[in-house]
Amino acid sequence: MSPAQARQRFRGGARVPTAGWCRGWTQANLIAVPKSLRYDLLLFAHHNPRACPVLDVGEPGTWSTALFTGDLRTDLPGYRLYRDGAAVADLGEVVGEWREDLVPFLIGCSFTFERALLAAGVPVRHLEQGTNVPMYRTSVPCEAAGRLSGPLVVSMRPVPARLVRTAVQVSGRYPMVHGSPVHIGEPTVIGIRDLASPDxxxxxxxxxxxxxxxxxxxxxxxxxxxxxxVEYAIGHLPGHMAIMDVRDDDYRVP
Amino acid sequence: MSPAQARQRFRGGARVPTAGWCRGWTQANLIAVPKSLRYDLLLFAHHNPRACPVLDVGEPGTWSTALFTGDLRTDLPGYRLYRDGAAVADLGEVVGEWREDLVPFLIGCSFTFERALLAAGVPVRHLEQGTNVPMYRTSVPCEAAGRLSGPLVVSMRPVPARLVRTAVQVSGRYPMVHGSPVHIGEPTVIGIRDLASPDxxxxxxxxxxxxxxxxxxxxxxxxxxxxxxVEYAIGHLPGHMAIMDVRDDDYRVP
Structure with a gap:
């Protein structure tokens, strides 16, 4: 399925996690913030490049970018609306919520290297299970920028011990989409109490x-x-990504 | 000489190019722009990472940063003042010109890998000559961001043919301070007519x-x-860099 076809499905109402969709095409996180916050967000991304690799940025009030030619207001399978720092609604589209001063940022996603993991023989459990990837807030603080601070969020994939090295090496070839793991092993070291209860x-x-x-x-x-x-923001529903018009291989280094 | 000692010399009036100064300590380009332009500049840097690697950013109206603990208004050996896009003055200090809304950016400098070039046996001609490095405007356009567009500027070092590979490899280990060359050989390919007349x-x-x-x-x-x-900006005088409180090795990758 092409990115355009997948986006059409989501525009038509499909509301599913995108892991495994459009294999070979890059997926991205969406965060759209008021123009007054765009500098702080870009600086936050600069200060925290492992978590926030910026793949593309739109102009205020627009809903597509050079690398995402669909409609950012309708073509993701799920959205989360924030007011005053609280998640107030999960929505299937955000046409009415897309204020004229919103600036969309597309941030790299680790789904991008999952095809490479599979090709190297590393199993990806949430793909096997057909579910969303588990994600957790950690006790690791990000470096603040202006008004923005907060904890590092991580995704988790269980890997057979003998394949840990391979998973590190393979994902490390994709530095623009989170690269190698930030932590391996004991979850409590980074403040995760219960793997069975992802955030x-x-x-x-x-x-x-x-x-x-x-x-x-x-x-x-x-x-x-x-x-x-933050007073107002729109993100994707975690795991329900923007499917871009660039390929995973575009983010691979030799 | 330590960075603090060098900065004291510049504060005292020394007005010299900094190539070869404080060997082992990182040098940086300064560009300070009005707060209203800081997002465009940070996005311009993001879009053009080879030319504009951001090492540090200050708060509006301040004159030091985490990685530069001196006074950015006095501790460089030379400054260039811009009004309405024109270079209007070269100055020894800019205390009176440092407007309250200026946001200082420190951008990586290729002087950072010159010690590594020398250690690998690659001669660095401007160090041998005791002069400033030659720099040229090219015909290669940068990717625009908001109000900012312009040509790529390059520095040039002549290298014996048998050492070109070494120079590429060694500088490539410093991706945050320009990395490997963007062009090798014939200058006219990138719009440089006369190597003897640097910009x-x-x-x-x-x-x-x-x-x-x-x-x-x-x-x-x-x-x-x-x-x-741009209506107002302050840069360093090219080649007259900010000497930072971090080491060249901090920007080396394995």
């Missing part, structure tokens, strides 16, 4: 002999929106 | 058997300030 997405089974690997996650800006009490 | 800095001798190597240069934002008619 976003769905839990996945961790089998005997598997190690949890944690990657920086592009939901981190949404956690900062909440922690910083 | 900034001093000409250097290119000997028989040497190849000119061109690196993206942190003067690029100043070229954009000019090309875009």
């Amino acid at each position: 976003f997405g769905d839990p996945v089974e961790v089998r005997d002999g598997e190690v949890p690997l944690f990657w920086a996650c592009g939901v981190t800006p949404q956690a900062a929106i909440m922690a910083s009490g | 900034f800095g001093d000409p250097v001798e290119v000997r028989d058997g040497e190849v000119p190597l061109f690196w993206a240069c942190g003067v690029t934002p100043q070229a954009a300030i000019m090309a875009s008619g």
